[in-house]
Amino acid sequence: MNVYTDSSHERIFGTYPLTGDTLRSALEDAYAVGYRAFDTAQEYENESVIGDFLASVGPEADGAHLTTKVMPANFGSATEFLSSVEKSLERLRVERVNVLLVHWPPIGEDILPSLDYLQQALQRGFAEHIGISNYTRQMMHTAAAAVEVPLAVNQVEFHPLIDQSPLEAGALETGIPLSSYCSLARGAIAGRPEFEEIGRAYGKTGTQVALRWILQKGIPVITMSTSYKNIKSNFDIVDFELSHSDVEKIEAMRAENYRVISLEEAPWAPRWDTPTPRENRPAASFTRPAASSKGV
Numbered sequence: 223m224n225v226y227t228d229s230s231h232e233r234i235f236g237t238y239p240l241t242g243d244t245l246r247s248a249l250e251d252a253y254a255v256g257y258r259a260f261d262t263a264q265e266y267e268n269e270s271v272i273g274d275f276l277a278s279v280g281p282e283a284d285g286a287h288l289t290t291k292v293m294p295a296n297f298g299s300a301t302e303f304l305s306s307v308e309k310s311l312e313r314l315r316v317e318r319v320n321v322l323l324v325h326w327p328p329i330g331e332d333i334l335p336s337l338d339y340l341q342q343a344l345q346r347g348f349a350e351h352i353g354i355s356n357y358t359r360q361m362m363h364t365a366a367a368a369v370e371v372p373l374a375v376n377q378v379e380f381h382p383l384i385d386q387s388p389l390e391a392g393a394l395e396t397g398i399p400l401s402s403y404c405s406l407a408r409g410a411i412a413g414r415p416e417f418e419e420i421g422r423a424y425g426k427t428g429t430q431v432a433l434r435w436i437l438q439k440g441i442p443v444i445t446m447s448t449s450y451k452n453i454k455s456n457f458d459i460v461d462f463e464l465s466h467s468d469v470e471k472i473e474a475m476r477a478e479n480y481r482v483i484s485l486e487e488a489p490w491a492p493r494w495d496t497p498t499p500r501e502n503r504p505a506a507s508f509t510r511p512a513a514s515s516k517g518v
């Protein structure tokens with residue numbers, strides 16, 4: 223089960239680090255092009271802008287799909303965790319979110335208490351689904367064994383310039399699907415000739431090729447942009463299908479191992495998995511999700 227792809231919410235609008243009027247304007251553009259799934263977090267301090275925006279759209283925005291994340295500063299106790307989620311719901315102006323995540327594994331601490339509090343949030347009806355973010359393959363196993371319900375997602379950095387094969391293996395082993403953030407390597411993919419060249423055959427840009435490659439793996443895609451042109455382009459990725467040989471060309475680029483959220487960038491991150499050498503890996507699987515023209 224994939225709570226994003228199964229509900230046609232595999233294209234998710236990311237909101238970090240946007241706030242205030244910049245976020246409001248980006249949300250207007252995202253909504254206009256068809257985005258109905260939005261990703262936020264307590265740490266982004268922008269949940270109220272999203273709640274206010276969706277309230278201003280009116281009843282037709284009731285179908286919006288919301289993911290938010292609890293920050294580690296609120297992992298201290300069940301009471302602290304749950305009251306922080308209640309505040310998130312107030313800011314988002316909903317009774318429950320679609321997906322509630324723990325944003326990071328706590329640094330050097332047991333991950334089990336925060337997972338227990340996350341389950342309590344689910345039991346209280348604060349979320350339809352729960353999941354994790356920035357968990358390593360080993361942590362995915364610990365989480366899957368500890369939590370009594372299926373975890374809906376592990377939201378991680380995922381794009382064609384990083385080899386996240388250990389996490390893909392972890393997803394297969396544990397049944398916890400991945401979703402991708404920094405899907406365009408925070409802009410680093412834009413203008414790269416290898417992607418542009420592949421895109422020409424489909425009448426698409428290099429960034430659309432990169433996002434399509436992620437979707438074709440069955441992985442929902444989160445992208446953020448403040449430009450209408452880029453927002454529209456990032457959404458317009460479901461009407462073409464990359465050939466097996468183009469997928470293989472892109473797979474080869476993962477060897478670059480360009481990580482946006484490095485340990486220098488995020489010293490609180492866990493020790494990231496190191497990739498398995500390509501020659502020792504099982505043959506790549508090529509999934510072809512049905513192309514969808516649905517805007518929601």
Ligand SMILES: NC(=O)c1ccc[n+]([C@@H]2O[C@H](COP(=O)([O-])OP(=O)(O)OC[C@H]3O[C@@H](n4cnc5c(N)ncnc54)[C@H](OP(=O)(O)O)[C@@H]3O)[C@@H](O)[C@H]2O)c1
Pocket residue numbers: 235236237238239261262325355356377378402403404405406407408409410412429444445446447448449451452453455456483
């Ligand atoms: N769970 C976590 O720990 C975590 C960590 C990081 C991010 N996230 C989530 O994932 C979302 C996306 O990640 P991200 O914002 O870091 O990275 P991203 O989507 O890979 O990149 C965003 C950057 O790329 C540019 N861009 C977007 N579309 C483009 C296009 N079509 N052509 C050229 N440039 C383009 C944007 O600039 P313009 O504004 O000029 O378009 C922006 O500077 C975040 O907003 C957040 O919701 C989660």
